[in-house]
Amino acid sequence: MNDIDQAKQELREKVWRRLIDGGGAPADSYGKIPGFYGAEGTAEQLAGQDFWQRAATVKANPDWAQLPVRVRALKDGKLLYMAVPRMASLEPFYLLDPKNLGLPPEEAAEKKGAAQVARRLGVEDMRPIDLVVCGSVAVNRSGARIGKGAGYSDLEVALLIEAGLVTDQTVIVAPVHQLQVVDEDIPETEHDFSVDYIVTPDEVIPCANRRRPSGLVWNDLTAEKIAAIPALAARAEQG
Numbered sequence: 001m002n003d004i005d006q007a008k009q010e011l012r013e014k015v016w017r018r019l020i021d022g023g024g025a026p027a028d029s030y031g032k033i034p035g036f037y038g039a040e041g042t043a044e045q046l047a048g049q050d051f052w053q054r055a056a057t058v059k060a061n062p063d064w065a066q067l068p069v070r071v072r073a074l075k076d077g078k079l080l081y082m083a084v085p086r087m088a089s090l091e092p093f094y095l096l097d098p099k100n101l102g103l104p105p106e107e108a109a110e111k112k113g114a115a116q117v118a119r120r121l122g123v124e125d126m127r128p129i130d131l132v133v134c135g136s137v138a139v140n141r142s143g144a145r146i147g148k149g150a151g152y153s154d155l156e157v158a159l160l161i162e163a164g165l166v167t168d169q170t171v172i173v174a175p176v177h178q179l180q181v182v183d184e185d186i187p188e189t190e191h192d193f194s195v196d197y198i199v200t201p202d203e204v205i206p207c208a209n210r211r212r213p214s215g216l217v218w219n220d221l222t223a224e225k226i227a228a229i230p231a232l233a234a235r236a237e238q239g
Helices: 003-021 040-045 050-054 064-075 111-117 152-162 225-229 230-238
Strands: 057-060 077-081 093-096 119-121 131-133 136-140 172-175 197-199 202-207
Touching: 003 136, 040 050, 040 064, 040 172, 040 197, 057 064, 064 077, 064 131, 064 172, 093 111, 225 230
Parallel strands: 057 077, 057 131, 131 172, 172 197
Antiparallel strands: 077 093, 093 119, 197 202
């Protein structure tokens, strides 16, 4: 583990402890994108924002913490792209169309429900994304963020940037508990992206230091990681 990875892991551990000890999330949240208490409040905060109301297409991660936001997107008539867990498919995104769900939004937006009713798509079959909702362990007010360390959010966004689906017009948000908002610097590498807004149950924090990769950073990917993600393995074979 290099110095940057070590610093990120130490910050994750600090935030997980603070969040659990402070009553912000269940005790089993350690090591995960935490399913924090008050997540429904982040959906309400988001729904009141102009950038949410303008968005027709939303891409969200499949974690429990973002379930209320995914449900709200469907109820508000937005086309929802949801990452297949661990990107374990050659077509790594689910498509949930509020006009044709087959299940109530509360069920369709869960991982189990999406697996039952959603179409799986590759980036070549997706529409441009207006809003990205990313799960995070910690985020600071400049917009720098860290996930749980698996790197899936970075890879999903990089794929969408390369496909021209995430652009400078796309808004990226991190719905989190207030205890996940840190004052510390978060080290960033070439493949990291920042968020435009932090959304907590109590406030929306605009972040000024936008950072986005130009696409996939192949030098940061191990052979094992590429082999484990079918969409990356296919691209590696082509290129």
